[in-house]
Amino acid sequence: MEKSIGKFNKIYTKQLATIFIGFVIFGFSENIKGPAIPRIQFDFMLSESQLGTLLSLNALGYLIACSFTAYLAKVWGIKWVTIAAFASMAVSGILMFFSHYYPMFSTSYFLMYIGNGMLEIGLAILSARIFVKNTGMMMNMTHGFYGLSSTAAPLIATGLMKLTIAGHTLDWRGMYLVMLLLSVIPIVMALFSTFPGDVTSHKDRIPLKALLKDRVLCLMVLVLTFGVVSELAVGGWLVNFLEKAYSWNTVNASEMLSIFFLCFALARLLLGPITDRIGFVLSLIIFSGFSALCTFAAILGGERVAFLFAASGIGIAMIYPTVMAFIAKRYPKGTDMAITFTVTLMGLGSVIGNYLIGGVIELVKHLVGVNSPTSLLRGLQAGYGFIGLCAALCAITGLILYVYLYKRKEII
Template structure:
């Protein structure tokens, strides 16, 4: 009887710990979505306050990718040395502090530095959450990865509306503006720290004799580089849409901030719903084939929406349904193909896409500055098509190996 009771308590403890870890992952992605997409409605206000040119705005957005790049270059080593728990706690804490730094920056230089600081820790959070998800979700990997990122889409849908409402909120001493909005919303980063403190984090396990993936070995794999190109194009399309859609609608079509923010929220609603509904299909249809189909659909919606002009604006929101499953599905692919040394595979991939992401964001800003807003936004659709094309090449190589995932 005592052994049965101990076994029952052990299962209860494992179940409790699993749900705590789910709280870390789901709560982490909720915070991640807020921190990434609160900037959309604020960008025109920032641009006006600091009197920025379009290329400077593109450079500011490139700081997202630069922060990710630097964070990813040391994220794997940091996680191995201090552990996932500490890495997550540091990320949440410093992201909350960055809200105050952004809100109090008096000039563009300090503001850009504070923005960089936010995305540096945002990058570490992204890697830590991806590694934790890969270790936690060993079954139905595609579905669970997409479900985790569904919470990113959920908060991304609400973030533009919450940012718009908070910027106009008057607590008694004048409207908060974009500065106060950043301080308030980023203070929410402290919430996922509680389940992080209470849970026991999983250790890496693999098959006996299975070789650990290293950066050097990964860099020699042509499959790895194809994944990098595929994901970098997909991430550029995803991030650029979140960053440029409000500005595009306001500047190109003369929409007011509230209407443009609603369209951005519609983009993220499609984004969120796709990860919830289409996630289970990725395990059945195959990870690579799913990426090809979804990215191609997103590129078609974006480019057609731009060509149609203002009547096609709804297609720009619908494009979110296609681009949404790309990132979590590629993470599921990496977890399945590289079960040992997953953090090395993820950090290498995200580091290299960070480099390409800097170039992608800057080119979109430069195209907007030289050729106009429509040409710049059209480049986002081109990136989605490039993601699908790289996926087609990857599928061909994997089929030759007989290892299609």
Template sequence: MKKRNYYLLLIIVFGGFLVFGFSENIKGPAIPKMQADFSLSEMQIGLLLALNSLGCLLACSFTGFLTKRFGIRFSSLLAFGSMALAGVFIYISASYRTLSASYFLMYIGNGVLEIALGVLAARVFTKNTGMMMNLSHFFYGLSSTVAPIFATALMGAKFSGKDIGWHGMYLIMLSLSLLPFIIALFTKFPGDDIKEEERMPFKEYIKDPSAWLIVIILSFGVISELSVGGWLVNFLEKTYYWNVNTASKLLSAFFLTFTLSRLLLGPLTDKIGFVKSLIIFSGVSGLLTLAGIFIGKNGAFLFALAGAGIAPIYPTTMAFLAKRYPKDSDTAISFTVTLMGIGSVIGNFLVGSIIDLFKNIFTNRYGIEIGMASGMKAGYSFVGICALLCSLTAVLLYRTLKRRNEVI
């Protein structure tokens, strides 16, 4: 019976990460269709996405409390249920307002799911934690990779002689969350019986220097990870004058090495140690990124290889939190991910600001082309620098833990 329950929990975790990846990455092909159907401006699309990020961040902030109060089963059901419901609302949305409200609900579900899956994985993966955390995030990377392809195919398909379109595509894709929802109804969840007196008080938790160092490590790591998707193609087009198809292939290569890394390098994190792994992998990613910029066009392949280094950072950090705070993983993960979300928003804003700053400086001196290339190089260098700062902060964490004889 215990073995059966364990396998059901694995399906919920792995299936949850698949659904998570799909829900976050089907918007790429859908947004232009939404924009055309509702005659939306770029500002309205930007506002839609900004409000969704706010919804996700908001959900991350309160999910730890919900989990502590009502249990991880409740949080999991809330996440999967709200995402399925959002799919229905998106399907029937007939205006920008109703679409915005539906999207906001979906991202609330995404935020709850991100924390719930992290907490559940922390409680389930008590052995080979690094490997299993990286494996679960591999499923997120896998669904993220194929999501745009599936979304495009579905939107172009027909049902009863009519195009499924983006309305139907969202309904179908978000309905997948009902599968782990149903399984969760009949599964026993671990850790919900932890007594309050066994937990670390929140005031005591935030006094732990390790908690704050982990926030900084994850923030730098996630900035470096997410910035690639937003800026690599732009960088290659405006610095090396690649066409969009060639640049997109290199971005795909980055995501391929990123996804395979979580599958293949996960077991190494358990052998090397979680903090040492953070130091090594993020340091390698940062050096590869900066080397790619320094070498120039012939070194562009290094940007793709950098994906292998940055990929294990998030899941390995979750593994560290699971081992360091076994009875307080809900508090630790919710606290860390919420502050990381704020940090990553600031970091991505900085990338754009650095590009503009250096572009203006060099344009005034050398002209538009050199100004743009210089700005993009400066901005993308910040992506590599963030990976190096992630590594350096992990060194500080290692020294802090070693002084206390608490290295994990």
């Protein structure tokens, strides 16, 4: 009996280590782009619209990966899907280092997002299978490690880009190489881990037709899409906004992004129990609404209240893990398919969202007048206002979902 318990504890510890380290690496890969994007834009001479298109194409890679990962998890098992995800991220870092022409760079960046998409689904399924008690708290805690690595990512990226080794400055290419090669660590962890569900049948999988007819899940897709577009857009656009709108230097702008992710991480680590107490859907409404208010106030208040950009991270941090906890509770026998369905459609929304942000900036610049000294500022404010609008729409959609569930007495 004691041997069985000891063996179980070792297996569970390895599973937890894979999840936590996986989220740390995931946070790095997602959010080192903030300080790098202005340099990438300069090196390849990209406009704001082209930059938005680049981020959208990469979100498309994420979307494609989400669409086939569930099938691979069924055939290979989550263990090998996880290893493949990290391996593709490491390979993309190597390719990026040697990318001196835009086609090769965009291809390697696309590959990184393929890995991110596979990892997103794998970690979400694994977490849903393991955390059957205090689901909201545990989901937020594990995702909190994503926030912690995201907090450090912009500062680490800025430092590495300035680092000189043997007379050669790493710049953004070397920075991506170093950071993405860290994926080797969770690959080793996964090789020595056993994952739950890999040897069980999948007879309880929910048919796709049933998911398409489920109004609750469709509303949750909208909640997650608006929330994630708002969350991910900050990593890609905040440093760019502060540098160009307020003439901040890279270090100060990266510090503000790090503060955003610090608020983001602490919220997930500390506020997770609240979601279990007051309910998942009500939590989504409150936290996304708070993020929207902070974002709009930061834009309208100007540079003196720029700290509100960081404070918005407290609210938006709670959206993704709370949605995952909701799905795990509502669909205990079909979690894999429900997560895949939700995240895949969310990925489609992210593609559109990133494209629209860049498009809004360019549109407003032209409406104000390209030669006007305030055109870039107004364009950036409008683009960032779209991020706040997504957070507001997340709260509104959550409210619609709450009313629907309340009438059916199905509040979770």
